[in-house]
Amino acid sequence: MKNLFWIVCLVTYTGTAAASFSENHRRYMSPFDVVSSLYNKFPKSREEASGHSIFNECGALKSSSYLNLGGKNLISNKPVSEKPSVSFMRFYGVCLMSFVDVDFSAAAFGQKVEKGESRKKWLARYFPSRLIEGYKLESAGGFAQFFKKTWSSFPAADRLEMTEHLVKHLIGSKKVIEDLGFVKNYEVLISILQESVDGSKGLSESFPQLIVLIATRDEFLSY
Amino acid sequence: MKNLQLSRREILQLSALAGGGLMIPGLFSGRAEGQLLQEPEPHYFLMIQIPGGWDTTLGVDPWLEEQMPDQKDLFIEYSKDQIFRYENLAMGPACEPLNKFADRVSIINGIFLSPVDNGHEAAQLYIESGSTLGGCPSLAVELSYATKAGPFGILANGGVVVGSRPLSVTNLDSLRSVSEAELPQYLKRFLELFEGSSPLINAQKSIVATALQVDQIARAVEKLQEEGVEITNGHLAGIAFQAGVSFSGEIRYNEVFLDTHSGHRGDHLRDQKKGFQFVADTFDFFKSLPIGTSGKSLFDCTTFMVTSEFSRTAALNGAGGKDHNALVNSVLLAGKGVRGGQMVGRSKLIKKAQSKIGQSYQIAMPFDFKTGQAVDSKDGTSFIFPEQVARTLAEIMKVDWERFKTVPQKTQFLRSIVL
Numbered sequence: 303m304k305n306l307f308w309i310v311c312l313v314t315y316t317g318t319a320a321a322s323f324s325e326n327h328r329r330y331m332s333p334f335d336v337v338s339s340l341y342n343k344f345p346k347s348r349e350e351a352s353g354h355s356i357f358n359e360c361g362a363l364k365s366s367s368y369l370n371l372g373g374k375n376l377i378s379n380k381p382v383s384e385k386p387s388v389s390f391m392r393f394y395g396v397c398l399m400s401f402v403d404v405d406f407s408a409a410a411f412g413q414k415v416e417k418g419e420s421r422k423k424w425l426a427r428y429f430p431s432r433l434i435e436g437y438k439l440e441s442a443g444g445f446a447q448f449f450k451k452t453w454s455s456f457p458a459a460d461r462l463e464m465t466e467h468l469v470k471h472l473i474g475s476k477k478v479i480e481d482l483g484f485v486k487n488y489e490v491l492i493s494i495l496q497e498s499v500d501g502s503k504g505l506s507e508s509f510p511q512l513i514v515l516i517a518t519r520d521e522f523l524s525y
Numbered sequence: 526m527k528n529l530q531l532s533r534r535e536i537l538q539l540s541a542l543a544g545g546g547l548m549i550p551g552l553f554s555g556r557a558e559g560q561l562l563q564e565p566e567p568h569y570f571l572m573i574q575i576p577g578g579w580d581t582t583l584g585v586d587p588w589l590e591e592q593m594p595d596q597k598d599l600f601i602e603y604s605k606d607q608i609f610r611y612e613n614l615a616m617g618p619a620c621e622p623l624n625k626f627a628d629r630v631s632i633i634n635g636i637f638l639s640p641v642d643n644g645h646e647a648a649q650l651y652i653e654s655g656s657t658l659g660g661c662p663s664l665a666v667e668l669s670y671a672t673k674a675g676p677f678g679i680l681a682n683g684g685v686v687v688g689s690r691p692l693s694v695t696n697l698d699s700l701r702s703v704s705e706a707e708l709p710q711y712l713k714r715f716l717e718l719f720e721g722s723s724p725l726i727n728a729q730k731s732i733v734a735t736a737l738q739v740d741q742i743a744r745a746v747e748k749l750q751e752e753g754v755e756i757t758n759g760h761l762a763g764i765a766f767q768a769g770v771s772f773s774g775e776i777r778y779n780e781v782f783l784d785t786h787s788g789h790r791g792d793h794l795r796d797q798k799k800g801f802q803f804v805a806d807t808f809d810f811f812k813s814l815p816i817g818t819s820g821k822s823l824f825d826c827t828t829f830m831v832t833s834e835f836s837r838t839a840a841l842n843g844a845g846g847k848d849h850n851a852l853v854n855s856v857l858l859a860g861k862g863v864r865g866g867q868m869v870g871r872s873k874l875i876k877k878a879q880s881k882i883g884q885s886y887q888i889a890m891p892f893d894f895k896t897g898q899a900v901d902s903k904d905g906t907s908f909i910f911p912e913q914v915a916r917t918l919a920e921i922m923k924v925d926w927e928r929f930k931t932v933p934q935k936t937q938f939l940r941s942i943v944l
Binding site: 381384385386387388389390391392393395396399484485491494495497498499500511514515518519520523 | 676677678684687693694695696699702707708711712714715718719721723724725726728729731732735739
């Protein structure tokens with residue numbers, strides 16, 4: 303019986319911890335880990351999942367999503383695609399935006415009050431505390447007011463700080479980014495990310511874009 | 526986020542840039558990925574596999590001799606009047622859905638795979654790639670690599686052997702709902718500024734560059750849904766081909782599995798016919814899709830290859846089934862570049878009484894490539910192997926021989942079915 307327990311553990315572990323796509327020097331997450339990562343980074347989506355049909359496809363590993371996310375075909379024991387493909391990106395991109403939409407937009411528009419978590423605490427995951435001081439974030443009106451501010455209305459230094467804060471929350475510190483080795487210069491990446499956001503839009507739209515830009519980076523999807 | 530949909534004008538702008546290869550510098554520098562050439566008549570390739578190993582005597586290689594065989598030598602469950610004939614072509618009842626396409630269909634019979642049964646996977650790889658070398662790309666991959674590849678690479682609903690070819694694989698299922706209008710707009714500016722490269726970045730560039738085509742796919746899928754059509758992988762491949770995002774695909778028809786080691790009678794014929802119905806429905810759909818302004822349909826611009834892993838043994842076994850037979854297989858070709866109404870190669874039945882192995886068997890006949898005829902003697906002749914099928918398809922698809930490496934150009938091919 304003890305041996306059986308270890309066999310079950312081993313099979314479970316190897317099934318979930320295997321890297322996605324083909325093994326290479328840059329290991330992409332397994333389909334299981336991609337979905338887990340999205341739930342972990344956008345926890346509100348876990349609460350809201352049942353109300354959104356998209357989670358039937360994105361939030362549960364069906365055979366089609368499993369293959370799209372780089373899983374192995376059980377017949378050939380090989381991934382359908384050896385590397386992240388257009389198919390992967392399309393599937394993942396739409397799923398990611400759904401997770402962000404649920405976690406971020408609902409709260410941003412003040413439609414939902416988080417369970418056991420104040421709006422300010424929730425917001426602190428995404429924004430440096432210095433930049434959300436002074437806003438009456440516990441009221442729906444104050445919360446909405448904050449999100450009406452356009453991206454370009456913040457000074458460049460603040461935009462960089464917000465970007466860096468978000469990168470750290472979603473992926474990790476400068477050291478982690480550099481260790482993963484996808485970019486030569488961390489500061490250049492941060493600068494390009496903040497420049498890529500549509501500055502004319504309010505934070506309720508521009509910030510989700512920044513989240514998507516970061517969460518579609520190789521660093522977010524690899525070990 | 527919902528209010529960030531791409532406007533029609535933005536989609537058109539994106540598309541105009543993408544069409545000219547100007548969206549992202551370097552995006553279309555490689556030929557294999559992302560080339561969106563707008564030629565008057567593109568050439569597509571679609572392989573359809575009916576899995577499990579088909580009983581060729583029921584469909585593509587029917588019994589044509591005057592006297593019907595002894596059922597203990599060759600079990601067949603149809604009468605001679607159920608065989609459809611058109612010019613040199615003959616098809617058994619399983620192929621009945623394809624009768625109306627006979628003028629566009631040719632069949633290669635008598636393809637020799639192996640003297641022994643190596644199982645489903647080995648036979649599938651061989652017939653689909655035209656090579657016994659492990660890791661050799663599927664013909665859907667190699668033909669696309671040696672002709673043209675779109676930004677979505679190879680369309681497939683299962684595993685595809687890509688080998689070392691730099692082509693991506695797009696899962697057909699992912700085309701069922703392509704509500705990604707915001708994604709290209711989100712990524713566009715970043716990709717213009719960011720200089721790094723990775724498979725993921727390349728995939729993102731393709732998504733930005735193909736915003737219009739994706740919109741076209743989404744609308745076409747929506748239209749079929751509104752019409753109450755049950756959308757198949759054949760529909761999705763046709764829609765994606767027409768949108769110009771891919772030029773090659775590989776569909777495994779998973780609704781059936783023909784591996785009837787028992788209970789062959791009735792079941793196999795029914796399921797094989799279901800497979801050919803899917804093929805016929807796909808042909809019909811491709812015929813309904815116009816390409817360019819020349820009046821040609823997608824069917825006119827597509828070469829189809831329909832096959833299965835191997836054929837099945839001649840007589841019923843003790844369980845009323847038929848086992849794997851790698852001694853002979855067939856391939857059905859149709860569409861662009863294929864001379865219709867033709868049938869080349871043959872198989873022959875070795876009756877139990879003449880068999881050295883104690884049971885009847887069906888085997889490929891030697892083939893004389895000079896005369897284009899199957900012959901009784903092996904002297905000075907050869908067999909048709911999957912390599913010759915691959916070479917024939919290379920001829921039909923007019924490959925770039927600098928890039929097509931499955932077989933050498935000097936390999937013999939089946940001239941009589943090439944237009």
